[in-house]
Amino acid sequence: MKTVTFPEWLRQELKRRGWNQSELARRLGVNTGTVSLWARGVRVPTPESCERIADVLLVHPHEVLELAGHRVGELRGSEEVENLVYLLRKLNPRPDQARLVRALLLAMQDEAPRGAAGDPAPEEAPGDVREGR
Secondary structure (H helix, E strand, C coil): CCCCCHHHHHHHHHHHHCCCHHHHHHHHCCCHHHHHHHHHCCCCCCHHHHHHHHHHHCCCHHHHHHHCCCCHHHHCCCHHHHHHHHHHHHHCCCHHHHHHHHHHHHHHHHHCCECCCCCECCCCCCCCCCCCC
16 A cells, blocks of 8 residues: 655645645635645645644644654554544643643643553553553
8 A cells, every 4th residue: 555645645635625725725824835835745834734734624633744744653542642632732722721731641640550660550441541651
């Protein structure tokens, strides 16, 4: 199976929707030249642009980030973790909110049971969202 590059994927998505590069640029609020550079593989969209592209094309941001080469695949965990990351990115919390979420996650990490090697304990109950990474 051939791996699709970001420019190929982007062109396919535009064709599937019957859009041209100008239409995508308009919906993203960027210059048409920027979209052209992405579609030709001259430039790669930033992670923030990838998230906007995902919003406009109604696809999961991880798909766009991975295709653009931002290596999300290495960080992917369970579907629950992916959804939490997606929601946090969409939320775009204020600094005080981000500190609160970080403190909560760190407190949860500190409370999680650990195995002999310091790894998180195996899942003990359905719905447990602890990850082994």
